[in-house]
Amino acid sequence: MNTQKITKNKIKGIIGRHEAEKTSLIAILQDMQNEFRYLPKEALVAVGKHLDMPLARVYEVATFYNAFSLKPRGRYLVEVCAGTACHVKGGFNLLAKLERELKIECGQTTKDGTFTLEQVRCLGCCSLAPVVRIDNDIHAYLTQDKIPRILKKYRK
Amino acid sequence: MSKIVKMEDLNKAKKRGLDALMPRKTKIMVGMATSGIASGAGEVYRALDSEIKKRKADIILKKTGSMGMDCIEPLVDVITPNMPRMAYGRVTAKQVPAIIDQILNGSIDKEKPTYYMGEEDFIVTGEKIKYYKGKKPASLKGINAIGDVPFYKKQVKLATRNCGLIDPENIDEYIAKGGYFSLYKALTTMTPDEIIEDVVKSGLRGRGGGGFPAGTKWRSCRDAEGDIKYVICNGDEGDPGAYMDRSLMEGDPHSVIEGMIIGAYAIGAHEGYIYVRNEYPLAVANLTKAIEQARACGLLGKNILKSGFDFDIRISQGAGAFVCGESTALMASLEGKAGEPRAKYVHTVEHGLWNRPSNLNNVETWANVPLIIARGGNWFSAIGDKASTGTKVFSLVGKVNNIGLVEVPMGIPLRDIIYDIGGGIPDGKEFKAIQTGGPSGGCIPAKLVELPVTFDDLKKAGSMMGSGGMIVMDEKTCMVDIARYFIEFLESESCGKCVPCREGVHRMKQILEDICEGRGQEGDIELLEDMAGAIIDGSLCALGGSAPNPVLSTIKYFREEYEAHIRDKKCPAAVCKALIEYRIDPDKCTGCGLCPRVCPTGAAKGKIKKIHTIDQKKCIKCGACVESCKYDAIIVE
Amino acid sequence: MVNLVIDGKKIQAKEGITLLEAARENGIDIPTLCSHESLEPSGACRLCSVEVTKGNRSKIVTSCIYTVEEGIKVNTESERVKKVRKLIMELLLARNPDSDVIIELAEKLGVKPQKRFLPDHDKGKCILCRLCIKTCETIVGVSAIGFSSRGATKIVGTPFDEESDVCIGCGACAYVCPTGHIQMETTGDTRTIWGRTFKMTACNVCGRYFAPEDQLKYISQKTGVPLKELSTCTSCR
Known part of the structure; x- marks a missing residue:
């Protein structure tokens, strides 16, 4: 987008x-x-x-309101679910991994304007925890090792 | 869509609906609620569509909501005339050709259904219609009927009666299941007082959290002075780990709408609002369609069912603020303002939206109303517990095998939900606690597993019913970290208006962070307890008034875990990063070389086939090695 | 008239007035920060919390909003009330360690800083009581300032933290601020407030700079009084 x-x-x-x-x-x-x-x-x-x-x-x-942003967002919005189910299944490790991979902190946008990294309250797909949503795609049962490959798909 | 004015119009729609619901040819339904789509139901739907077209098969393909068993989604239901309804779980696009094969040649040998349904339950009318005549087909041997599937066995579906069974976009199917007959009954044969009396008799208590008797609220709003009154549906489901209302709005929007029309008639309101959480686009889409259909049928608008009663509904979307689940904040948001609550010394049933009498109920509460009108208050109150009647929908998530939405009669012990329905804790781990009531609730420890689930029992145990989130925790969940998690959530969701909530919760978070990061001090527990009391007493609204609950309940039941963090600087569940170390178990390490490869800082080292080590100075405790190790050789403690 | 008891004292109060007003009329002191007689109460600071007993049930309410009720007993100094007040003062001492008003009030109430709360140094003296915002909106009528964000990050200011083009430099916000947070500097022919510098008008009689030009223009526009007539300071009028 x-x-x-x-x-x-x-x-x-x-x-x-x-x-x-x-x-x-x-x-x-x-x-x-x-x-x-x-x-x-x-x-x-x-x-x-x-x-x-x-x-x-x-x-x-x-x-x-959380839904509004006064800063321009990147081409893709990467949202790490911070719901309780994702939290107890280690969702916070995914956020840390994404911060390292994208070299930005949560709430920031990459220099090239490709990704904005944010936390979202709960996506309500707790059976798939932990999840990350990139624009409209839900990435389920996510582990850290899958993240570089997923980001690469969007970078293209 | 033809207008519905008389009983015979309803009956005509019902007939059309039944033909769509149980057609005379094969129908496939894919569970396409948000949970299904997230699991890949969209891909399965597209595969089915192209396969059916490719083979020119005479099969109807439809979308439905969620049956609740999220852990087996994508779920595909096959309805073939004179055969039980077959449900295939965890379907992938690859399996689609084989499933279509089976349908076409009438066998079920290659792809086994997960369970079958012998009959369709019409709870609103009390009827049941069998899907097939005669004996159960022999090919179904070894396959469970839905009633024998542990996940469904103890469930009683009232509010979610149609979710996953009907096409939410077809009003006729809703009518076929008994929908809008209650509205007809209410508007043509009952006075507003009789309706309120029935709701009082049913004992229905608000499903949004507080548990206030719905009938009493309706009565106060009816009695309040004012020509213009409003009914509001609270669909701002903000608790992390809870999505009951979303499933209802997506899977059976008409049940909410019908409940609201009946309520509006009883109260004397002519305008209604549904306030939907920002993150629920599909719920908004389905509600919008349902409202348009109801309008086209004349069930919303002027002179509904020729009763002289006018009523219409508008949808308003939230913009991402947990505090808007609080009724006065929600009303401020409906007025287009920042969602700041105000003191409720004057009740919203007298001075609510635009200062007018307003009756606000939650999605699930409204969805129960048509059923109460159809079957009577006494019928409803016989279900569940004496002081907590009916059922409650919960989202059972976290460290539990069967994850999903469950609707159970009130009074059911926690054990039945966790072990019978939920199938227990995965990976042979031990059950530690269950968190209910969202951020305003609390953690109930394993020793209280027999606790009956009622408004009052949960409150006595230091938690609350809340809107229905149930997060199961095992031995690897740190209770101090959970308290910190919820307090952090509430800190950022506090509207910031009053000092005890804004500043108090903020300071609580700092202390909890200190404890989790090894800077806890003697006296911190007592300080947290003291602060909690003053924050509860001093806050302006229910957010602040319940914010300390997660801290209080974890201190109450897991004090020793707090002490371990503070005194011994240890996290017994091995979660708090500052208090743990990653080491390699030399007995288990095979020297496979995987952990050095995934370690982002070069802390995990070692040559192939030599036992690896972790350099504590470099380790950032990201957990990548644990995730990658196939031999369970990384010790975290 | 409504009969009630405050701190053991039988009181008759006019219907519709708040507990705070009833207490003050009867010489009973309840501490407040965000309450102001010419503005609607908001119940934000919660310092005026009191305990109300009705029958055998009691609860903590904010006396600036809660209206008098027949037969209630009000305790302004109960243990529960003191606990709430103590926490609020500790929280404000940590938020605004440089505010003399907060320090003095804490001393008066016998509250010492809570050592476990690290003092903030980025919030100035603002307690987010919203008196300034309400004054600007309802009394002055320009709404130059407002809140932004929420929760612990909530602040008062102009939109985008930029110079406001609707601000008239009247200084009513600074005047009403209970803690002296809002900085207003008037030197000779200029006044600076909220990051914007206003030109002051000199009184056409005594020559003293007495009001920003924008303020007088605004008043003239609102009231229809010619600007020239407004250019005399109040003492020379």
Whole structure:
């Protein structure tokens, strides 16, 4: 998935799909996040204007929820499940391995913009624990030794 | 889709549904809930589709939700006329041609089904319809009926009655299973008071965690002053290791919708909201479709079933905040704000969403409602335990053999869930504890394995029912690490509004980190206990008010493990990295050369066929060597 | 009127008022940090926690939000209350070790720093009470500042931590801040707050710099009073 180009038209288009009510704020931000894979500043400013809402209130909501990111994410989002089932099965070792392999810390994006590494609360596929999700692919029963090969597939 | 107004319209839909459910030709159903898809059901579905097309076979291919036994997914069900329904577990795309072969030539020799179902249970109406007439086919010898599969044997499926059995995208199949007949009964023959009375009689308590009696809540909301009222469905299932509500929303969305319409009628609400967790796209998709279908049939909208009652539902998606499972935070989020809770001195049934009377129940609670209306409050209350009636869905995960969703009658002992349904602990390890209630719950030790699962017994044991996560832990699980894990979770999920939760949980985490990393001090346990009491008393909402539970329950039952970390700087379960060492057992090492190859720091060394060693100075305790060693030669302690 | 007992004292209070108000009217002191008479209570600091007994059940509530009820007994100094207050003060001492207000209040309440809590040095004197945010939103009406993030990383500031173009430099936030966290510097013809420097207006009578230009423009716009009339300081008016 590529980061979409941010244009005024796109921002306008997303905002236009929603009613100009304050209650639409989260839904609009979700659409923005899906489109751009992060929330660009100009989008937040535009949403505030559209909903007649101070930027400070928009910013509060944008920084409160986990689903929103104010920093551009990489081409692929690598999410290590931090659910309880994955934790008791050593999911934390996978995170450490990914940090070493990608040479970034959790929450960061690789220099080439390919991967962003994050932890996710629980993917709810506890029977496959421990799991890592890369964009929409679930990698089940994952062990450290499989990680380099998996990353290579995406690097291509 | 034709409008449903009269009983005869419902009966017509039921007939269509039955034809789809148990058709006169072969039908294949693939369990395509999130759990199934994650296990590779999508690939199996595509393989089936192309194989059926390739052979021009007259077979219907459908998607269904999850039966709950996640550990045998992808699950493929085959329904052939006058044959038992056959379920194939752990199917791969490779097996597909052989399965189609079998279907076409009527044998079951190459691919053995995991179990079969002799009849379809219509719990809403109390009917059962046999899949076949006469004797059980001889070819099924040695294959268990579903009722004899240990995983299903002790289960009673009320809330999840349709999950994995119907096509969630087809409203007719839901109606065929008795769906929307309860709505008809409620709207055409019952007064709101009679409905509430029935729900009170059923003893139904909230399945989201608190266990508040649903009927009482409905009554308060009905009695609250105000013309505009709301019903809300809490689908913000945030507990890590819990996914019951997701499975319901994905596998049987109409049961939730029907429950909400009945509730709205009883309370006097005309607008409803379903708040779904951000991470559940399939649940949102299936709910959206179901709502559209219900609208098209006239079961949502104006003048439902010509009763004069108007009601509609909107879906709202969460954006990733555990605290939004708390009702006042959820309502703030529905209003488009940051999910900060407010003090509940004035109840939400009086002043909730937009300050109006609002009745919030969890997904599973709503899904039980149609069944209560259909069979009566007394029928429901006879199931389960006296003060905790009915069933509860749990996600049984962690160090247990059969992982999945289970629905059991309340009052069942933990032992039955862990050993009979769950099949015990893998790899011959010892059962140590079970964590229930999510981050607000607690760890129940092995010695309490006979504890009956009820709201009150779990609370007495220092845990809680919660929304239904059950995480089984074995001897290799460190209880201090588990406490640290949950507190870390809560620290980052605290909204940050009130001091005891924001700062108190943060400081608890620092102390627990110290203990896990060998910097624990004498007095830390007592300090944690003291802090816990003040945080519980002083916090603004239930998140902070229950945050110390994982710490308190692990201290209560595993104090010696805390002491070992603090005094002896040892982690008895060999989990806490700062307190353990990796060594090679010279008796077991064969010198295979694998661990030096996988070791990222060069700590594991040794020539081929010579016993290997680990350099403690270089070892980062990543566990790669343990994972790779085929001879169990790495000692961690 | 509602009858209740606070610390053994029989009290009659107007219906709808909070326990805190009822206590203060009767000379009973309950410590607070985030409460302010002209702003809605939020119950964030929890320092005003008291124990309420109804029949044979008792619970801890925040007196700034909880309204008086007939027949309840309120204890502002029970053991449970003291434990909550002690922890809150220990937590705030660790969060804001340089705040004189917190140190003094802790001394008054007899609370010493908890040695096991390592003091923070990145939070300034802010206790996240939200008085500044509410003042800016509901009294001033510009909403230049707000929260960002949540939990232990929550902070107060301008969006993106950049100069706010809606801030009018009025300084009401600094004025209402209970711990003196918000820095406002006024020197001659400029005032700096939240990273932005404002030009001050000199009084057209006495020549003293008395208010930021943006503030006067904002007031003029809101009230319709010509800017010229606003350019006289309050003491010369």
